[in-house]
Amino acid sequence: MPEKPFIVRVKRQQRPDENVRWEEFEILYRPHLNIITCLRDIAERPFTRAGRESTPVSYEANCLEEVCGACAMLINGEPRQACSALVDDLEKPIRLEPLTKFPLVRDLVVDRSVMFENLKRTKCWIPIDGTYDLGEGPRMAPARQEVGYPLSRCITCGNCLEICPKVNEHSNFVGAAIVSQVRLFNMHPTGAMHAADRLEALMGPGGIEDCDNAQNCVKVCPKGIPLTESLAAVNGQVLVHAAKTWFRGRD
């Protein structure tokens, strides 16, 4: 039995300084559609449901298999990846909006560069001496790898910032994703040698203290990263580090 067409409502904004408008598009139902296919259908025939000529919707997307992080948006009000949002599972009409915690570019495109800047500020890397051959890396127990690997699957999508009540106009909280990366680098045998630098970057405004433990982040992480564990672990590291620094004084 052929299914009926369904409706997708898209929040449109041509430029950051222009008015918001909602547009409704009718999409021909096929099994296994995802939101990306809907947006492509619109681009191929950019007419609203009322028959008015519109423009293709701007959106970000790349890998389409939920591993690049590009296509995060609000789908029926929830932050998630458009590629893995299947039409069959969504309540209709489907509502698409851009993430709200990042500067808007156009339509569903936002600028998430603040996340990459914060990875820089928190020195989320292993400071190797150079790319020349220095032999093997440090050995690692499989049990430790099994803790680290899930953390290293963070796709920087921004869902955890979007849902976090502490990410708002009054706070610069870096968000769970960044804190979890700090945990990852601090647990690596080489990264641990420079843990203090990362912890210091998380002290003060916008740092770990800004987290008020709402625990929403972990629920919207598409990769199932144990973000609340990371927040707790790094919070502990920061407290210990602060205490040590205080006792050590100016040595």
Added chain:
Amino acid sequence: MSQPRIIIVGGGLAGLMATIRVAELGVPVDLFSIVPVKRSHSVCAQGGINAAKNLKGEGDSTWKHFDDTIYGGDFLANQPLVKGMCEAAPAIIDLLDRMGVMFNRTPEGLLDFRRFGGTLFHRTAFAGATTGQQLLYALDEQVRRFESEDKVRKFEGWTFLSAVIDDGGISRGICAMNLKTMEVRTFPADAAIYCTGGIGAVFGRSTNSVVCTGSAQSALFQQGAYYANGEFIQVHPTAIPGEDKCRLMSESARGEGGRVWVPKQPGDKRRGKDIPEAERFYFLEEWYPKYGNLVPRDVATRAIHKVVFEMKLGLAGDPAVYLDVSHIPSDVLDRKLEGILEIYEKFVGVDPRKEPMKVFPAMHYTMGGLWVDNENQATNVPGIYAAGECEYQYHGANRLGANSLVSCIYGGGLAGPAAARYSRNLDKSVDSTPASVFERERVRQQDITDQLLHQQGSENPITIWRELGDVMTENVTVIRYNAALTKTLAKIDELEARFKKINLQDRTQWANQTLNFARELGNMLVLARAITMGALERNETRGAHYKPEFPDRDDKKWLKTTKASYLAGRIKLEYEPVDTSLLPLRERKYTATK
């Protein structure tokens, strides 16, 4: 002498490795990427990276890795650089390990290795089933560190339009477009390294990411760079077909013991898990007892086509076969394959730990690409280098699984220092290039953009793209007939004519994605033609290039590299000999040990 300047276009594995090597030499880098580099297509690589570290007591060696690679590529690759890559691979793994990649470990804390296609050794290091993502992140982090030290400037959200080439035919920089403001601008550089990845979009739906259009390679081709072996296209045997893309189910599933089968009974309507063992046809294991499910991709793909289209044994009559890991213990699956099983579960809604997966071949990789020399990744245009999937050097007529990551990192690692050396030895640096050279290119590119924005046509770019993808997938992938290839060229003529009449339906000058896509589409059409012409001309079967009318490899006539060139709108094919100085030619067959 002033400090040289180097531009790198593309921030996947090859581009990031090149960036790191150049920055390490103290030469500043401007790194251009359409997407934030951390979102590059390298994230999609799943199964692992090859290096003959011989940690399993099997007697593996870099020479055997080299032999497997050349043999797997049906002797079409020039041999010396492939040997160099295989010799460098163990140190590349060590470097990645030092960078903090969360590779899977053995109980002793050493790197674990798994098996992959086209070899009998455990040679593939892996981080779950998201190895590409893990490697990309490690390099991304190193580049971010250089960025924080002001040694690298990133231009994310810019797309490459063309090279700036002076009157002496020397590359002097690039022309790029900002994807937010749509500004067209030129950037000077003494050398540029292109690491612009795959061309999946030419085939419509592939396993590639959205940005893998081949647009940059095509633009360079149209400006005088040779495009080599374009006809060699890898179709991966196991992907989930989808309307937006085909999602890869990594070869590592078979490396960990996954089996490919169909019910013996044609059109069997039972669920896969309900079909008893005795009624299953494990065709790869039966036809290739030595390599079994781990034959190279071209071999597995043709076998699936045979089972589905000739023997009519596709699942319930559909073009699909089972890839089955349900006999492997769940904890092993979760530790080693979680990344891909999660993809299957999310996109298909079935748990592959309990039921076999339904898969079918999909376009995956181009062995062909920009022609580069046998030494340092230099193209034929002075000042232009290429590394990664966008060049042709390492995989011959068929790439072995888990060799792409190593070729990206090796090639990027060669190209960086080579471009720096070239820049330092230039007689005249880019500072002496007249401004008019840059302005000329900028105006040329702005005119193309303005034309597209203003023309009032009737054609939609996505419709043209879908038609291109359909005809290329049907005629220029697994099985190639000359009559169908000729028809494909006629279809490309038609699409090019229609392309001249496209209507963007978005004439704004802000984040106009349709404009960018239309520009890419124009370049895709040119590349599609070069690929199809190469396929039509090559009357033999070699690696991934299979012509039933010419079923054998023909070394006498075709042991040569295809070099396509472009002049005034016409594509010309010429050929050059393959360097086979290290390994003797042998018949390639996987029915027995080679």
